[in-house]
Amino acid sequence: MQIDSFVLPKDEVAFISSSASMREALEQLEYHHYSAIPIIDSEGKYLGTLSEGDLLRKIINTPGLNVDDMQQVPITDIKKRIHSECVSIHADMEDMLALAADQNFVPVVDDEHVFIGIIRRKDIIEYYMRNITD
Template identity: 35%
Template sequence: MNIIKIMIPKISTVFLHENDTVRQGLERFRAHGYTAIPVLNEEEQYVGNVTEGDFLRHILAVGNTDLKFQERYRIGDIMRKECYLALSIDADEKQVIAVALNQNYVPIVDGRGALCGIITRQSLIHYFENQRNA
């Protein structure tokens, strides 16, 4: 399996930085409709993900849904530290399948831990369908 062929490259991936505001995160979720988004640090390294549930827990904890109010909080403050397992760009097929069974997407990182892109379950299924028909 060539991960690069089935990976959605970072440039085409929606992600947030841990220093982005909760308002920015909420707006990105609303615009794209995803349930989980990768979170990067200042060095573009993958540090985890933020989910709809993280936003809901945060809003319930602070008791305020006003977007302007949410500019006080950072994504890094609301994301849970247990995150989607990331795989190396040279991971094998068995590793990708094992991780994809338990996550909406698989973050793919380089040797520095920087996000290269993601593999969605859909892209993985398309890959195997194409292999079967080849």
């Protein structure tokens, strides 16, 4: 099985631009009910994943930070505790599964490191459950 059969394409995935503010990131996470969101640069390349925990740590470690101030905080100023790995669209299933064990989703990139979508751990589990129990 190829990993491309699991990919949820970019046009169906919420992501944020690397130029977004902390407030914009929070709004996107809330709107989509996500706990983490991919960060994409102006060239479409995957830069990393921003999590709710990253945002909470920034709030806790920035005395006096309020909702209005968050519009002035670029997401590039927010330290990420966990570096979420991405996988090439040409990667082996084993490589993708190893990452999915530790991440809710695995970002997928092409040969130029351009973000093309994600593979959700939920979809992987559902696929194996259908095929194991059938």
